[in-house]
Amino acid sequence: MTVQDPARVPDNATGRFYVNVECTDCDTCRCVAPDFFARNDEAGYSYVLRQPETEDDEDAVYEAMDCCPADAICEDE
């Protein structure tokens, strides 16, 4: 039996970064990297608004990942 990763939230922009259902809607990623994370106001969670394109973009997303208290921001290998 394999252990499944928590499911992705449905709104993520297609690409290698995503938010999963462990998100607690703490707002940190949206403050740290507002260009890349947005809130689903009805359901109360964050999702990846757009994927990073440049190194600076990636740095912003990685900073949000580091700050996420729920480890809910993930990257496909």
Ligand code: SF4
């Ligand atoms: S920092 Fe993590 S837990 Fe907080 S809103 Fe963003 S994805 Fe959700």
